[in-house]
Amino acid sequence: MNLFTFIKSNVSIVTVVGEYATLRKAGIYLKAPCPFHSEKTPSFTVSPHKEIFYCFGCHAGGDVITFIAKAEHCTPLEAAKHLIDRYNLSVPESYASEIVQSPQKKRYFEVCQLIAQWCHEQLLKSPPALTYIKNRGFELGVIKRYEIGYFPGGLHAIKALLNDMNKHHILAEDLLEMNFLSRGKQVLFSPFEERIMFPIADHLGRVCGFGGRVWRPADARPKYYNSHENEFFSKGHLLFGLNTAKKEMQQRQKVLVVEGYTDALALAQHGYLHVVATLGTACTADHLKVLARYVQQVYLLYDGDKAGSQAVLRIAELCWQANLDLWVAVLPAGDDPASFLAQGKDIAPVIEQAQDIFGFFIAHTGQNYAQKPLAEKVAIARKILELIVRIEDPLKQDLLLAQAQHTLALPLESLRNEMYYIQNQQVPPPSIPIVVRSESDKAIRVREGDNLEKKIFYSIINNIELFTGQNQDFLCTYLPAPYKSVLQVLKDEKARNSQLSFTQFFPLLDESAQQIVSQVVLEYQEIVTSEVFEQLIIQLQRKHWKVIVNDIKLKLEHARLQGNEPEIHTLIECFIALKKQVLDNHKNAVGTYEENNQKK
Ligand SMILES: [Zn+2]
Numbered sequence: 001m002n003l004f005t006f007i008k009s010n011v012s013i014v015t016v017v018g019e020y021a022t023l024r025k026a027g028i029y030l031k032a033p034c035p036f037h038s039e040k041t042p043s044f045t046v047s048p049h050k051e052i053f054y055c056f057g058c059h060a061g062g063d064v065i066t067f068i069a070k071a072e073h074c075t076p077l078e079a080a081k082h083l084i085d086r087y088n089l090s091v092p093e094s095y096a097s098e099i100v101q102s103p104q105k106k107r108y109f110e111v112c113q114l115i116a117q118w119c120h121e122q123l124l125k126s127p128p129a130l131t132y133i134k135n136r137g138f139e140l141g142v143i144k145r146y147e148i149g150y151f152p153g154g155l156h157a158i159k160a161l162l163n164d165m166n167k168h169h170i171l172a173e174d175l176l177e178m179n180f181l182s183r184g185k186q187v188l189f190s191p192f193e194e195r196i197m198f199p200i201a202d203h204l205g206r207v208c209g210f211g212g213r214v215w216r217p218a219d220a221r222p223k224y225y226n227s228h229e230n231e232f233f234s235k236g237h238l239l240f241g242l243n244t245a246k247k248e249m250q251q252r253q254k255v256l257v258v259e260g261y262t263d264a265l266a267l268a269q270h271g272y273l274h275v276v277a278t279l280g281t282a283c284t285a286d287h288l289k290v291l292a293r294y295v296q297q298v299y300l301l302y303d304g305d306k307a308g309s310q311a312v313l314r315i316a317e318l319c320w321q322a323n324l325d326l327w328v329a330v331l332p333a334g335d336d337p338a339s340f341l342a343q344g345k346d347i348a349p350v351i352e353q354a355q356d357i358f359g360f361f362i363a364h365t366g367q368n369y370a371q372k373p374l375a376e377k378v379a380i381a382r383k384i385l386e387l388i389v390r391i392e393d394p395l396k397q398d399l400l401l402a403q404a405q406h407t408l409a410l411p412l413e414s415l416r417n418e419m420y421y422i423q424n425q426q427v428p429p430p431s432i433p434i435v436v437r438s439e440s441d442k443a444i445r446v447r448e449g450d451n452l453e454k455k456i457f458y459s460i461i462n463n464i465e466l467f468t469g470q471n472q473d474f475l476c477t478y479l480p481a482p483y484k485s486v487l488q489v490l491k492d493e494k495a496r497n498s499q500l501s502f503t504q505f506f507p508l509l510d511e512s513a514q515q516i517v518s519q520v521v522l523e524y525q526e527i528v529t530s531e532v533f534e535q536l537i538i539q540l541q542r543k544h545w546k547v548i549v550n551d552i553k554l555k556l557e558h559a560r561l562q563g564n565e566p567e568i569h570t571l572i573e574c575f576i577a578l579k580k581q582v583l584d585n586h587k588n589a590v591g592t593y594e595e596n597n598q599k600k
Helices: 003-010 013-018 064-071 076-086 103-125 127-135 140-145 155-166 172-177 242-252 261-269 285-292 306-321 337-342 348-352 357-365 374-389 394-408 412-425 451-462 469-478 483-496 502-508 511-523 530-543 545-562 565-589 592-599
Strands: 024-026 029-032 044-047 052-055 061-063 149-151 195-201 207-214 224-226 254-258 275-277 297-302 325-330
Touching: 003 064, 003 076, 003 502, 013 029, 013 044, 013 052, 013 064, 044 511, 052 511, 061 064, 061 511, 064 076, 103 127, 103 149, 103 155, 103 172, 103 195, 103 207, 127 195, 140 261, 155 172, 195 242, 207 261, 242 254, 242 275, 254 261, 254 285, 261 275, 261 337, 285 306, 297 306, 297 348, 306 325, 306 357, 325 348, 325 357, 357 374, 357 394, 374 394, 374 412, 394 412, 451 483, 451 511, 451 530, 469 483, 469 530, 483 502, 483 511, 530 545, 530 565, 545 565
Parallel strands: 254 275, 254 297, 297 325
Antiparallel strands: 024 029, 029 044, 044 052, 052 061, 149 195, 195 207, 207 224
């Protein structure tokens, strides 16, 4: 057993997948609409017995580790860590070295989670704070979805918090160290007191910090207070609501990005669940890289005032680094998504009319171009061309050049010349690795029409005990690829461990092989008996009879040239036995497989 098999024997794939898709019983399997691609008829299938999944739509397949790695866009080891955290598995000492999760790190996330829960409970218990939030248009559903909380003010609240935390063996010192509490002259206090609490989770759903917003009208403190930056809480990476929105983002294949917590809540309240917010900071290249793991289409929803546009222009200069399609949806000046929705206006047309970010950049940078002095004109033209140069798609480049020509009122020819000049001058910028979006694009699929071979293969996969010494070599030779390479692994492994089980065997396969095996397991439900299996083998021998005979002839020839009498003897005996078996069975079983097949 290793770490992965330990995890698999302790968490059921049904439980794990159930958090991402709604599984329904279908025969001995479970089915759901695929969490990895958009579909109406469920083709995503899970085998609870074999602990694997396969999607007949997008051909994603594998075990629970593969599933999490795909759903959370992480490595298998990260997926293992995620499952350990999520299901509170106590990993035996012997595998613990494989996971480098420090106790301190684990503790940090635990404390944050407990504080989030405590604040959420306080909100539900505080009618004035709850009324304030409800008056802003947020219903209980969305408050619970985002675990919105309230940190009451005063010594009494601090004492209540410490009391509650003590039950979990968390001390005031811990909370001071995490900057959640501060030490005053005589008493402890918290900078979060009298603030509405927005818990911020990382992409694995672990709460790692908070944003606190004042709510009492007379409160003169800064509107927002955020957790201090630390190794687990970095505003330049984190996005509020990412973990909550992930499933919806993957289904809709797009994400809405806003600048404030309440904007995200307002959109979620109106059914736009695929929304995330930056933590009161501008969107960074790191944010874009995080989003690129999940979606291709990113919609920035910003207010129409200058700050909004400036933020967008900065992103335009960054986004060529990430393989994303960025769109800018601009709200009327002075409106943010929350205030816009609060007026009862429909935001859908605003999103639909979103502009391509490069087009937006050219239009805004070139604003009032004609009235500018010459030096500034040159600078603007260069700035726009420097952006266009970086775009890889030549068609898009042409379209933007045409737009630049229009905005700048310069001949296309001069723009092109200038662009080539920039291109040849520029040292290529350091490229940032872009996440490979979907392994399924490269999926090797099982060829159609190989019915007999496929049936033999799935008989073995469904019951690996059928794969014994007598037929191993034959099948590893005569079954087509990719089946024979899977069986070769099985053969080698069985030689090492005759008690090998399917769950031990499956993780030994590479990703494409796992996909093939999951597909085959989930496509065929029938269990093949050893008698039927023997018939199938004979069918295959008959199919390849000429080749087998040729093969034996060649071997005989070789043995004769070498004068290897014992080998000649063995080969002849083997040939006679095989011939007898094939012919005898041919008499008894002729057509059984074909007849059965025709009846289907
Ligand atoms: Zn799928």
